[in-house]
Amino acid sequence: MQLHELTIRESLTLLGQKKISSVELTEALLNRIRTYDKNLHSFITIRDEEVRKEAASADNQRKKKVSKPMLGIPVALKDNFLTKGIRTTSASPVLDDYVPQYDSTYAKKLKDAGAIIIGKTNLDAWGHGSSGEHTVHGVPHNPYARGYVTGGSSSGSGAAVAARFCAVGSGSDTGGSNRQPGSYCNVVGLKPTYGRVSRYGVIAMASSTDSIAHLTRTIWDSAYVLSIVAGHDPLDATTSTQKVNSYHETLMNNYQAKIGIPKQYFEGLNQGVEKSVRKALEILEKKGHSLIEISLPNAKYAYPVYCITVSSEISSNLARYDGIRYGFDRSKFQDEARRRIMIGTHSLSTGYADKYYKQAAKARTLLIRDYQKAFMKVDLIACPVYPFPPFKHQDRDLDPLQMYLSDVLTVTANLTGNPGISVPIEFVNDLPNGLQLIAPHFEESRLFRVGFDVEEELQMYKKKPRLIA
Amino acid sequence: MKKSKKLIPTIGLETHVELSTKSKMFCGCPADHFGVKPNSQTCPVCLGLPGALPVPQKKAVVWTIMIGLSLNCKIARRSKFDRKHYFYPDLPKGYQISQYDEPLCSGGYMLTSQGRIRITRVHLEEDTGKLLHQKVNGRRMTLVDFNRSGVPLVEVVTEPDIHSAAQAKEIAQKLRDILRHIGVSDCDMEKGSMRLEANVSLTSDPHKLAKYKVEIKNINSFRFLERAIEDEIARQENVLKKGQIPKQETRGWDEKQGKTRSQRYKESAADYRYFPEPDIPPMIFSKQEVEKIRKRIPEMPDIVAGKLISEYGIKKQYLQVLMGEADLLEYAKDSLAEARNRNLDPDLVAGMIVNRKVDIKSTSPKELISSLIEKSKAVIGDETELLALAKRAMQELPKVVADYKAGKTASIAVLIGKVMKFSGGKADAGKVRRLLEKALR
Incomplete structure (x- = not known):
């Protein structure tokens, strides 16, 4: 048995049967990380001694019949999730030496559930990027194709989960940052409904679109962890009091969905990507779901609206990094953050706010209406994640506009607050690809249920990465 | 400018008041920061640490609505918070959570002896930290104390309907009386829980605003408010007499010199880049909710005062003291009613209360009257x-x-x-x- 191949579900079973210990599991993963990550750059911080102690303590608790839903399971957290006493940099030199004095709610919930934080993963600094290239900690390589990007901004979590360094890595999805590395790294990337998971203690990128969740190798794992981390948080006024489901328990339910295929989301796609997605849609039809072509007439405004809204909020959220109370001063901000701060500041300035920020806010309601109308006809929307397959390092980073094109299919769900997921499907010329599913608010169960049909058929989680020691 | 035309002062007041809630506006830290060890009442939220989020406190919102209702304002059915951006070391997030275009209360008025003053708006925001300029190990340093950061702060803005320094003083005092009376703030200017700013300009045409206005800050008593405005009116008159137009600027009241002094010029409005605070959902109030809040407001001091004069005939100079303190006024009202029931002279009772001969915390109005009757019995021994x-x-x-x-x-x-x-x-x-x-x- 290869311990690093275990999913959360399998690990929990084996831990419960005392066939493995948390110490063994943790040790195996740390060894693997030490062997392969120097060439992969998925981690910024790897914990060591403390992890062993925590694993031993988890084993002890298990002996004493302590029951916790993640007891002894190693997890990785994106380095913009605050972890008390563990350096949290957001991959920016501004916070290079920042050690938080408190835990993010997401981290706290996993810790309370018995999980062990093995390290903090790489990202596009502050979450700004869709390729993983905006980092000072080494650009992560795609575990399936060295020299290619992982997708971003949760690049490190995507790469680490695909590389079998851990079964779950957390991620924040502001415009596609969990679904995109999900797609490019052949893992499941989840963006829950806005307000489903607390944002408290996750370094804010854009407060009105930041959605917190994780990347895993399987649908079951994604659903299981969501049922633990979701829920109302008195520390985040935007979290919902809506009941949290046991999402992992409804994967086998009998369900035939009406799935909307928006024609606008299939325009100008890379042919390989389109073929792979169409094939996945055929699987869904075969499983009894029906496909219905729909139209989202305002789709073309999504990216401009996203760019203005999110940049405006970024310029505001990064204002606190003045180097007075903690961290380094503003001179440490790098190009991408500076670009977005400038776009945002401009969009909010007197004389321009009416043309940009306020117009974007109005157009945002049009996008919300598009989705509302669509979900009166269909139960889910299906489409690609990226319009093109993974690209090589530095292929797009010279022209920010080329890079921004990566986001056109994912940003809408962030602006409308809808939940979405990226499910691994057939590779495109040996490069991973994903199918995106989008559901009405708080209907994450549908994403998992239908995503599970694709996973069951294709079993992409069995495809092993190609790592270099 | 023709000399024959009389110059009319046009004055507007902006008053900031710290609410006396137990905790801060957006976190659980204690709000009472006076005389507390610096930076001993802080948390990730009021320090603006990465990832921290504000959660608004309901009581402060309700109290702001109470202020609005007491000032005859309309209460917004929908309101929200906005971010106001500027850089200053005492502002840990780089923005202040305030209210921009949808304040909780607007369109009210207050009555003065010289007429009605319109209230433009009453809104809720958070206070900033405080800079302390000190010598540390022989070096001059600026230190920041964040105990005040995030304390709920209400801003009351009047229209420029005030036409004299005395009237400005009257309205400011009346505002203090009302806020103390409804129990939302101690309005202590020495502690900084009430801060006054006056906008002053002069015009010869009562129907038109002047093309400039001068903002006066650093006023920490009602007397200084009156004197600062008087001095500023005289200064502007001199400038205008020379045929010049006073500069648009901010001036500070210099207590020692008894003059206003220029602090900074404001050629154009600062760009605060306001936008709706995405971390806090908008607030929606039903009519019933507002009515429920209205019922919590005690009778206004001037109405109570009118009754005290008409029903008990107490001396006017007593009223001034009573109106400044909500507890005392309430106590006097009850005691006077009891005195009348038991044939005791109301003026004698009012005098006792005003001259602090009664401990209102330990003696109930009934007990007070009983003991006064007891005492008075022994009076004739001759x-x-x-x-x-x-x-x-x-x-x-x-x-x-x-x-x-x-x-x-x-x-x-x-x-x-x-x-x-x-x-x-x-x-x-x-x-x-x-x-x-x-x-x-």
């Missing part, structure tokens, strides 16, 4: 005075006198009762008995 009253009683009740003399000694009680009545209950009953016994012998 034997000549008592003897005169005793003789009057004997004259009026010859039959009782005859009964007593015939051996019905118990009838002396009737005579004592009569004397007590003459004295308004103030006679010393023991002495009266002895005097009567002597006289009847």
